[in-house]
Amino acid sequence: MFKIPKRFRGIKRFEQVLRVITKHELGFFLEKLKLKKKSLRLKKKKTRPIELRLIFEELGGTFIKLGQLLSLRPDLIPKEYCDELSKLQDDVEPFPYEEVEHIIKAELKKPVKKLFKKFDKKPIAAASIGQVHVAQLKNGKKVAVKVMRPGIKALIETDLEILEYLARIFKHNVKQSIIEPEEIFEEFKQYTENELDYLKEASNIKAFCNNFKDDRQVKIPRVYDSLTTCRVLTMEFVExxxxxxxxxxxxxxxxxxxxxxxxxxxxxxxxxxxxxxxxxxxxxxxxxxxxxxxxxxxxxxxxxxxxxxxxxxxxxxxxxxxxxxxxxxxxxxxxxxxxxxxxxxxxxxxxxxxxxxxxxxxxxxxxxxxxxxxxxxxxxxxxxxxxxxxxxxxxxxxxxxxxxxxxxxxxxxxxxxxxxxxxxxxxxxxKPSYILKRMARETKRFAEFIHSLPEDSKMVYKNMEKADLALEQINKDLQGLTKELRVETFRVIMAMIIASLIIGASLTYRTDAWLSNSLIALALLLLIYVLFTIIRDGLRKRKQ
Incomplete structure (x- = not known):
């Protein structure tokens, strides 16, 4: 039924993706990509945005994340698709608490009991990348601990490989100007790489926390660095x-x-x-x-x-x-x-x-x-x-x-x-204070510009000098090439004249011997002259 490329044979996930796409009446899309044999199509019951959302929901994980990202990018896909994909919910079954304990111990080098006073075994939220548990530090502070799902990195890497392949063949096989599949993939790849590193999210939280440190109306959770790694994120619990x-x-x-x-x-x-x-x-x-x-x-x-x-x-x-x-x-x-x-x-x-x-x-x-x-x-x-x-x-x-x-x-x-x-x-x-600050900033920038001006001017002058020398050399080379082309063109014309004279001599040999001999003599003289110019030019080049 499916035409699976060699690189994906044996990878069940690839066949699953194709099967789900066909199930939701987008088999024609696979036919265009030459991944499925042509078949009789049934009448569509749903609109394509809904079908796409249902596909992402069934495939889960990476595809839900892709749908959520695309819902934020109306510059990459049409608005009706953004609206439909915004309905995607990243709620999945939580993974066992034993796995949570194992990951925390591997990441933080200590068992859960030695790190936390209390740790709720049941998560308050579970998503495709990780799940969140409520815990209490040894000092009594309530925290939220985000733990990455085991094996998620390998699954996402497989899905990214599949998506990259689909994006590439989509671009080559489907003529349209609405979306840029390879651009979407690169955007999503960067996004998922960030999602798979909780240290990057921790960095974002700390920046927001610093920005709102004096604002009593906005609460941003504090990050606990000693209890945070790329797979575990511990932050203040926001009530x-x-x-x-x-x-x-x-x-x-x-x-x-x-x-x-x-x-x-x-x-x-x-x-x-x-x-x-x-x-x-x-x-x-x-x-x-x-x-x-x-x-x-x-x-x-x-x-x-x-x-x-x-x-x-x-x-x-x-x-x-x-x-x-x-x-x-x-x-x-x-x-x-x-x-x-x-x-x-x-x-x-x-x-x-x-x-x-x-x-x-x-x-x-x-x-x-x-x-x-x-x-x-x-x-x-x-x-x-x-x-x-x-x-x-x-x-x-x-x-x-x-x-x-x-x-x-x-x-x-x-x-x-x-x-x-x-x-x-x-x-x-x-306000005068703002204007003064801006003036100070602009003055500093201008001072930096003036300071670097002599060095930058020197560099520009050197580059122009190099460019002039390069152009001069190119000009000389072009003049030499033009001269050689003229000489070679002249020799080709002479060769054609000599050939014509010889052919003429052979045709008039039986009817007019004198004319034939004259043509041969002229051809011989021209041949001697052409050979002389070739030898002369060769000797000149050797001397140079």
Whole structure:
């Protein structure tokens, strides 16, 4: 039934992947990839986005992680696929506690009893990569211990090999311009490599913890380095109710002020973006905990980073949207450095003006951030503009934020909610202290530029000198080559004339002996001359 390549024969997982794809009525996809013989197809009952989600759910593990990542990247796949894949839940059966004990002992070099005062055998959450247990340190502190699933690294490596192969043959066998399979694979590979190293997540948590150390309204768990390795992550237990529970069971959690919660979440994410330059890329309700008047963030597997320059440009975009200035809105999009030099900027401006036109005279509470984001992505795709991963993660985080806000408060509008924060940000940027700091920073950069200018100029001059010498040599070589081509062309023409004279002599030998002899003599003279030039040029080259 399946045409399995030699490298995957004997690997049951590869055949399982093909079988599940066929089961969910995407066998035609395997036929296009030449991995399955053509067959009579039944009428489709479901749409392709749903089928793809069902395939990922059944294959589990790596494929669920792939689906979750793709749901955050509307620049890589169509929006309807993002919406469907966002429904994927990474909930699996927990692995036995004996395995947990074995991993902790192997990683931390001591048994669980010697490291913790108490350790709950039943996990509070179990996912494809690992599971989380509640424990208590010897000093009485409550912690969450994340333990990586045994054998997961080998399974993911096999799945990555299969996905890399499928991405490559997809690119060569399916003609389309909607997605870039190899780009998706590289993105996912990097993501899973980070997921398989808890030290990287620990580093993200510590950065967030440092950023919010003086903020009493936001709780980020503390990491315990002595109890953390690449396969075990021990962090402070964050108390609170998951935001998902508050949204799903409003009557049970009447005590919470949903409007206040939405304001807290928006302000904390805006701080992450515009002040810290490091933001939680997936702020969905399951990753946010609420306790009294504080919010807590968990799961820092995917984060986005924004440079100082990009922060300034995004701030300008939000200010332009708030002021509803059409020229500034277009300028803000252009200034985001998303445009290649080969792009027709006038055509891009026109498309952006048409796309954003409806927002120019619209009240702030009518501006739909989700619609704005996806329309902007469509314009980018049309003009083949390459968008950075962090910028797309930022856009998707804001879209998720708007969705969370609406679930808490039906009248919520992200652009309107950002207005007080952005105005405060603008005021801060006009403060003398901020201007002085910026002047000091720019002065330092200018001083560094002046300091390095003589050395850089010297280097440029040397490179230009080398380039001049190289060009001079190329010019000489070209002149020599031209001369040789002329000589060789002349000799070829002479050879053709000599051949013609000999042929003419042979044809007139019986009818006109004198003419025939004359042609032979002329051919002989020309031959002597050609031989003379060859010998002369050869002697000249030897002397050189």
């Amino acid at each position: 609170g109710v998951k935001l998902r529970e508050i949204i799903m069971h409003p009557k049970r959690y009447k005590r919470f002020n949903k409007k206040k919660i939405s304001e807290l979440i928006v302000n904390s994410v805006l701080k992450q973006i515009f002040i810290h330059g490091l933001f939680h890329a997936d702020p969905h309700p399951s990753n946010i905990l609420i306790k009294d008047k504080t919010i807590g963030f968990i799961d820092f597997g995917i984060v986005g980073k924004i440079s100082k320059q990009l922060k300034e440009k995004i701030s300008f975009l939000f200010i332009s949207l708030i002021h509803r200035d059409p020229d500034d809105i277009v300028k803000a999009f252009i200034n985001l450095n998303l445009v290649n030099t080969g792009i027709d900027t006038e055509s891009l401006k026109k498309d952006l003006s048409e796309t954003l036109g409806k927002y120019y005279n619209t009240r702030l509470d009518r501006i739909d951030m989700t619609e704005l984001f996806f329309k902007s992505l469509r314009v980018a795709k049309k003009h083949k503009i390459k968008i950075s991963r962090d910028f797309v993660l930022l856009g998707k985080a804001l879209v998720t934020l708007q969705g969370v806000g609406i679930e808490l408060n039906p009248d919520f509008n992200l652009v309107q909610e950002t207005q007080p924060f952005i105005k405060k940000l603008v005021k801060q940027k006009h």
